[in-house]
């Protein structure tokens with residue numbers, strides 16, 4: 001008995017084991033990084049949300065929009081994702097950080113062959129009427145070049161970047177998803193090609209951030225968080241070593 005006890009206490013004394021124990025006991029009480037606020041399937045269901053800055057994602061159905069937001073917020077359980085295109089069917093609003101939070105992320109249904117006209121109408125109503133919209137993120141699946149639907153969408157969005165009064169209602173940022181699906185020997189060929197296609201169709205679109213939500217560790221997600229924080233006008237300490245990590249993101253939002 002005493003030998004067993006001795007053995008156990010000796011094992012628990014190593015820093016790695018203490019750390020492992022702390023981690024596992026802390027897991028159920030993890031700080032909430034985000035919360036689902038509302039879903040809208042029609043324009044009259046779009047919630048007011050007190051004018052907090054918002055960003056929205058768009059992209060062809062199945063390009064990885066919900067997966068990207070889930071990675072940005074570090075909360076898989078809030079998002080439904082699927083191998084089948086057409087999974088997200090409403091505008092879904094998520095608050096970042098603790099209540100009341102100061103930034104809202106909006107997931108959207110996809111466009112293209114698996115999209116639906118009513119989803120497009122809802123998206124268009126949202127972007128043309130939403131005063132607090134700060135940036136639209138258009139996602140492109142890195143596995144394929146941009147198709148005609150992508151080119152039309154990014155060009156149309158680019159056209160909406162200035163109002164008749166000459167003011168810029170929001171900015172437009174490209175993101176390439178699923179970079180892990182591009183064979184590494186083709187990366188230097190595929191990425192500049194996509195960048196060129198975006199630039200030719202929409203010169204005002206900000207150059208793409210390359211991401212993979214499936215690599216370990218995930219790739220490009222910290223850059224996306226920093227980008228959202230910048231778009232929403234949050235105070236960003238430029239020299240911070242933790243810039244872009246999840247607690248940095250939630251803390252900058254909660255300030």
Ligand SMILES: Nc1nc2c(ncn2[C@@H]2O[C@H](COP(=O)(O)OP(=O)(O)OP(=O)(O)O)[C@@H](O)[C@H]2O)c(=O)[nH]1
Pocket residue numbers: 059060061062063064065066067068080081082083084085086087088089108109110111177178179180181211212213214215
């Ligand atoms: N390999 C890889 N797969 C990914 C990545 N991101 C998403 N996926 C997969 O792509 C599929 C579609 O992802 P979703 O996040 O549901 O895509 P979506 O754009 O939200 O799709 P809709 O809601 O249908 O428009 C899922 O099977 C994901 O697991 C990535 O970075 N790499």
Ligand SMILES: [Mg+2]
Pocket residue numbers: 065066067080081087088107108109
């Ligand atoms: Mg989705």
